Amino acid sequence: MNAARKLSCLVLLAVCAAALAANWLAPAGYAKQFRDVPNAPASRQHLLGTDDIGRDRFARVLYGTRISLLLAPAAALVSTALAALVGGLAGYMGGIWLQMARGFTDLFLSLPWLFLLITVRALMPLNVSPLVSVLITFLVLGLLGWAASARVLSTSADAVRNSDFVLQARASGLHGPRLFLIHVLPNLKPVLYAQFWISIPVFILTEANLGILGLGVAEPLPSWGSLLRELEGLISFREQPWRLVPLLLLVVVMTSFQLLLSNEEVTA
Amino acid sequence: MSWKLSLWRTTQRLARKLTVIAALVLLGGLLSATLVRMAPGFDSDERELDPSLSSESVRALRLSRAGEHNVFSFYMNYLRGAIHGDLGISHALGQPVKTLLRERWPVTVRVVGVGLLLAWLLALSLAFATCLGRRPAYEIFGITTSGAFLCIPAAVLALLSVILDAPGYLAIALIVFPKIYRYSHNLLAKAYGLPHITAARARGLSEVRILAWHVLPVAGPQMIALAGISVSIALGASIPVEALCGLPGIGQLAWQAALSRDLPLLVNLTLLVTLVTLLANSGADVMIHMLRPREEA
Numbered sequence A: 001m002n003a004a005r006k007l008s009c010l011v012l013l014a015v016c017a018a019a020l021a022a023n024w025l026a027p028a029g030y031a032k033q034f035r036d037v038p039n040a041p042a043s044r045q046h047l048l049g050t051d052d053i054g055r056d057r058f059a060r061v062l063y064g065t066r067i068s069l070l071l072a073p074a075a076a077l078v079s080t081a082l083a084a085l086v087g088g089l090a091g092y093m094g095g096i097w098l099q100m101a102r103g104f105t106d107l108f109l110s111l112p113w114l115f116l117l118i119t120v121r122a123l124m125p126l127n128v129s130p131l132v133s134v135l136i137t138f139l140v141l142g143l144l145g146w147a148a149s150a151r152v153l154s155t156s157a158d159a160v161r162n163s164d165f166v167l168q169a170r171a172s173g174l175h176g177p178r179l180f181l182i183h184v185l186p187n188l189k190p191v192l193y194a195q196f197w198i199s200i201p202v203f204i205l206t207e208a209n210l211g212i213l214g215l216g217v218a219e220p221l222p223s224w225g226s227l228l229r230e231l232e233g234l235i236s237f238r239e240q241p242w243r244l245v246p247l248l249l250l251v252v253v254m255t256s257f258q259l260l261l262s263n264e265e266v267t268a
Numbered sequence B: 001m002s003w004k005l006s007l008w009r010t011t012q013r014l015a016r017k018l019t020v021i022a023a024l025v026l027l028g029g030l031l032s033a034t035l036v037r038m039a040p041g042f043d044s045d046e047r048e049l050d051p052s053l054s055s056e057s058v059r060a061l062r063l064s065r066a067g068e069h070n071v072f073s074f075y076m077n078y079l080r081g082a083i084h085g086d087l088g089i090s091h092a093l094g095q096p097v098k099t100l101l102r103e104r105w106p107v108t109v110r111v112v113g114v115g116l117l118l119a120w121l122l123a124l125s126l127a128f129a130t131c132l133g134r135r136p137a138y139e140i141f142g143i144t145t146s147g148a149f150l151c152i153p154a155a156v157l158a159l160l161s162v163i164l165d166a167p168g169y170l171a172i173a174l175i176v177f178p179k180i181y182r183y184s185h186n187l188l189a190k191a192y193g194l195p196h197i198t199a200a201r202a203r204g205l206s207e208v209r210i211l212a213w214h215v216l217p218v219a220g221p222q223m224i225a226l227a228g229i230s231v232s233i234a235l236g237a238s239i240p241v242e243a244l245c246g247l248p249g250i251g252q253l254a255w256q257a258a259l260s261r262d263l264p265l266l267v268n269l270t271l272l273v274t275l276v277t278l279l280a281n282s283g284a285d286v287m288i289h290m291l292r293p294r295e296e297a
Helices: A003-020 A057-093 A095-110 A111-121 A132-145 A148-163 A163-169 A175-210 A225-235 A241-267 B002-037 B057-063 B072-082 B097-133 B138-149 B152-165 B170-191 B195-202 B207-243 B248-258 B264-294
Strands: none
Touching: A003 A057, A003 A241, A057 A095, A057 A132, A057 A148, A057 A225, A057 B097, A095 A148, A095 B002, A095 B264, A111 A132, A111 B248, A111 B264, A132 A175, A148 A175, A148 B057, A163 A175, A175 A225, A175 A241, A175 B152, A175 B207, A225 A241, A225 B207, A241 B138, A241 B152, B002 B072, B002 B264, B057 B138, B097 B138, B097 B170, B097 B207, B097 B248, B097 B264, B138 B170, B152 B170, B152 B207, B170 B207, B195 B207, B207 B248, B207 B264, B248 B264
C-alpha cells in the first residue's frame, strides 16, 4: 500500500471515528436551538458558528457525517446484492437470460441518473418523518444504483461460467443453485467487493445532490446534502468561511475514496 | 457496388436501432405508468377536500378518475393522447405539458449544448496536452483538476456558479469535463502507447500526421461513443444547474415537478429525456458503424 492510500485510509478512519463519537464530541444535539445566538460566527462555544435558527453547526456536521457515512455503505450493500442477483445469475445462466439482463441494464443505464432518481423519489411521499425520509432516500439510491455493477458482474459471471473448473464441476454432475453457490459466487467475490466500494462515493455524492435540491433527508436530521444546502444563502466566501467546512469535509472524504479506489476501478 | 451495400447495411442498422428505441420507450412508458399508478396518494385529489363542493361534484370527480384504476387502460389512454399530441395537464402548474415542454426545451438545448461543447474543448485540450507533452507536470495537473471536480457534487458546482456570478453552462461544463477527460485521456494514452506509433515517431512522422492517421482511427470510435454518453451526463447535470441558477429549462421543470409530486409531468419529462439519450447513443453507434467500412477499405 503506497503512502497516499495509507493517508486516505487514516483520513477516512479519523472522519468515521469523529462521526461515531458525535455524542461526546458535539457540544449539543443536532436539533438543539440556541435561540439567543442565531447566525452566530465561529467562536469557542460554537466552533463553526450557528445556523439561521441557532443550531450548532459543528454538531450538525458531526451528526450529518454519521448519517451520510453510515447509510451510503448500506445503500451500496443493497445495490451490490441486487447487482449480484441480476448480473451474477444472468451471467451464470447465459444465453437468452444474459441478453435480456444486458438489455434491461442498458435501458436502466441510458436513463439520466438524476432524472430517474428524482422521479422515483417524488413517487414516494415527501411529507414524512425525518427518519423515514433517511430510509427512503438511501433505499431509493440502493434500489436504483445496481445497473452499472450488474453489467460488470454479468460479464464476470459469464467468464466464470465458461471457465475450466466450472466445466469440470458440471461434468462431475454439479448443477443449478449448488454450482452457483459453491463455484461461481465465491469467484465473483473480488468483483463484488470492488463494486461495493465504488458505489459508496457515488451514493454520497448523489445524496448530497438530492439534499441540496430539497429531495433528500428531511429536517431537522442533518446529512451532507442538507448541510451543503446552507451554501445557497452565501454571498461571498470571505463573509463566513466556516460555512464551507461541510464542503471541505466532503471533498476530503471523496478524495480519500478516489485515492483508495483507484486500483479497484481498474480491476472492476 | 460497395457503397450501395454499405448504405444498405447502415439503413438496416438505423432501422433496427429505431425499432429498439421505440420498443424501449414504450416499455419505459409502461413502467413509468405503473410506478405512477402505484405511487402513494395517486387516487386522491386535493379538490375533494374543498368544502364548497357538493357530494355530487365529489362523485363526479371520482368518476373522472375511474378509467385510471387499471394500469393498462391508464397507459393506453396516455398513449392515445400522446399520439394526438396531448401529453396531459401539469397538476402543479395547471398548463398543458406540451406547452411547458415547448417553452422550456430551447433553454436546456442552449445551456446543455454550450456546456457540452466547453467540456469537450477543455477535456480534449488537456488530454492532448498530457499525451503529447509527455511531462509528469501535465499529467499531475490533469489528474488533480479532474479529480477535484469529480469530488464536488453537481449541485454544489451550480451553487458556486451562482455565488461567483458565472453562467450556468460553465457549471455544466465543469460537471461533465472530468468524466470526458479521464476517459479520453486513457484512450489517447493507450493509443499513443502502441508500438507502431513509437515506430512512426522514430521515422520522423509529424505529430499531426500521427494523430490523424494512427491515433484517431484507434481512439475515435470510443470517443464517439463517449460523446453519446456525455449527452446523458449533461442532461442529468441540467437539473441542479437550472434549478439553482434559476434557468427556466427542462431540468428546472423536472425539479419543480418532483417537489410538487406532479407525476404526469415528471413521467413525460423522464420519457423525453430517455428518448433524447437513446437517440444520442444510437446516433453515436451508427456513426461508428459508418466510419468502420472506410477504415477497412
